[in-house]
Amino acid sequence: MTEQRAIEGCKKGDRISQKHLFDAYADNMLLLCMRYVRVVPDAEEVMLNGFYKFLKSIDTFVYNGSGSVGAWMKKIMVNECLMFLRKKKELRIADETYAEQVSTNDDPLMKMNAAEILKLVMQLPTGYRTVFNLYAIEGYSHKEIAAELSITEGTSKSQLSKARVMLQKELQKTGVYDEK
Amino acid sequence: MKSNNEQGLQKKMDTLDTLSAGFVFDKDGAWDKLQSKLEAKPRRKVLPIYWMSAAACLLVMFLVFNNRGAREEHTVATPVIVIQPHKDATGPVATVVTRQSDIAVHVPYVHITKKGTSLKKEGVVATQYKDIPLIKEEVQQTAIPIPDSHPQRMAVAKKKWKVVHINEVVTEEENIKTIVKENRMAGIKFLPRYRNDIPAQETEDNSVSKNLLQFKLN
Numbered sequence: 001m002t003e004q005r006a007i008e009g010c011k012k013g014d015r016i017s018q019k020h021l022f023d024a025y026a027d028n029m030l031l032l033c034m035r036y037v038r039v040v041p042d043a044e045e046v047m048l049n050g051f052y053k054f055l056k057s058i059d060t061f062v063y064n065g066s067g068s069v070g071a072w073m074k075k076i077m078v079n080e081c082l083m084f085l086r087k088k089k090e091l092r093i094a095d096e097t098y099a100e101q102v103s104t105n106d107d108p109l110m111k112m113n114a115a116e117i118l119k120l121v122m123q124l125p126t127g128y129r130t131v132f133n134l135y136a137i138e139g140y141s142h143k144e145i146a147a148e149l150s151i152t153e154g155t156s157k158s159q160l161s162k163a164r165v166m167l168q169k170e171l172q173k174t175g176v177y178d179e180k
Numbered sequence: 181m182k183s184n185n186e187q188g189l190q191k192k193m194d195t196l197d198t199l200s201a202g203f204v205f206d207k208d209g210a211w212d213k214l215q216s217k218l219e220a221k222p223r224r225k226v227l228p229i230y231w232m233s234a235a236a237c238l239l240v241m242f243l244v245f246n247n248r249g250a251r252e253e254h255t256v257a258t259p260v261i262v263i264q265p266h267k268d269a270t271g272p273v274a275t276v277v278t279r280q281s282d283i284a285v286h287v288p289y290v291h292i293t294k295k296g297t298s299l300k301k302e303g304v305v306a307t308q309y310k311d312i313p314l315i316k317e318e319v320q321q322t323a324i325p326i327p328d329s330h331p332q333r334m335a336v337a338k339k340k341w342k343v344v345h346i347n348e349v350v351t352e353e354e355n356i357k358t359i360v361k362e363n364r365m366a367g368i369k370f371l372p373r374y375r376n377d378i379p380a381q382e383t384e385d386n387s388v389s390k391n392l393l394q395f396k397l398n
Contacts (some may be wrong), residue, residue, distance in 0.1 A: 016217070018218070019211060022207075022211055022214065023207065024208075025205075026205070026207055026210060026211075027197045027198045027199075028194065028196075028197070030198055030205055031193075031196055031197070031198060031201060031203075031205075035193075037305070040203060044205075048193060048210060048214050048217065052214060052217050052218065055218060087387070094241055109189055110188055110189065110192075113202070114192045114193050114196035114200070115200055115201045115202060116195060116257075117189070117192065117193065118193070118196065118201055118330060136189055137189060137190055137193050138190075138245065139190055145387075157285075163364055
């Protein structure tokens with residue numbers, strides 16, 4: 001079953017089509033949620049809520065080739081994660097203006113595999129982790145992050161910079177990153 | 181503009197699956213949960229009808245009892261009993277007897293106890309009776325209007341008489357004795373008359389009435 005036919009089937013309420021899409025994206029979406037929520041049962045709950053909303057609002061979705069389903073689903077999942085963090089009152093970021101510049105030309109994260117990166121990211125505090133996830137992995141701009149989290153762009157930059165510093169320190173401990 | 185490193189990181193994370201990340205994910209179980217969530221009927225919002233009806237009942241009860249409390253104190257009209265003397269009566273007769281009674285009905289109020297609600301009416305009825313005076317110089321009477329429902333019935337003041345008490349008669353014993361003597365000498369049968377307009381009636385024991393026997397005339 002192609003992705004397009006699965007989408008059409010989902011619009012008709014076909015369970016097999018829904019199961020097909022779930023099987024295709026569930027793993028990836030769970031890991032995405034875990035990057036934000038950190039606790040596995042919570043991440044699973046958020047992922048299921050995201051899928052539920054995706055399937056309920058499938059009528060408004062317009063298929064634009066491969067990747068469009070994943071992108072749309074990711075957006076829903078990210079919103080669900082942010083909503084979950086807001087409900088838990090974990091997403092409190094104080095306004096900051098100072099942004100320490102950290103070089104990203106020679107990013108040591110690129111030397112690590114995805115599983116190691118995930119573990120490192122999950123160790124970050126909620127504010128740093130959220131901004132890092134949104135900027136470095138999801139590809140949001142600072143402006144979009146500021147609008148999404150109700151913070152200033154300066155705060156977003158500062159949070160990202162501090163997240164990078166913290167990641168470098170962790171990498172130094174593991175010996176992956178050598179400061180010159 | 182994102183750097184190449186960040187774009188590469190994005191792609192790297194997309195390729196990750198749960199198994200390689202070291203997490204055990206029960207995909208079938210998660211699907212079952214999602215399916216049950218999808219099949220669940222949307223819950224209708226239920227209006228709190230029971231609470232609303234209970235509140236309405238309480239409001240009505242409050243208004244009813246509050247309205248009762250606000251009622252003015254009622255005063256019951258004093259009943260008037262008029263006793264008319266018999267046309268042949270000779271003795272001292274109370275011609276008009278008024279039975280005065282002041283009836284004040286106080287507002288009943290409600291005692292609400294902790295267990296349930298009990299209604300206890302409390303009304304105080306104060307009644308005063310005034311004895312009939314044997315002698316009345318003048319009975320002040322006025323026409324008492326009867327409510328419109330009985331327009332024909334009207335208490336009418338009767339003609340007033342001067343009634344002499346028996347004790348006052350005794351004080352004039354000497355005078356009466358003299359009158360009796362004179363009457364006997366003249367061969368006139370003693371018939372004391374206290375009132376000129378009422379004819380005296382002779383009884384079996386030659387007294388005018390039962391009351392006259394107490395006069396000590398003999």
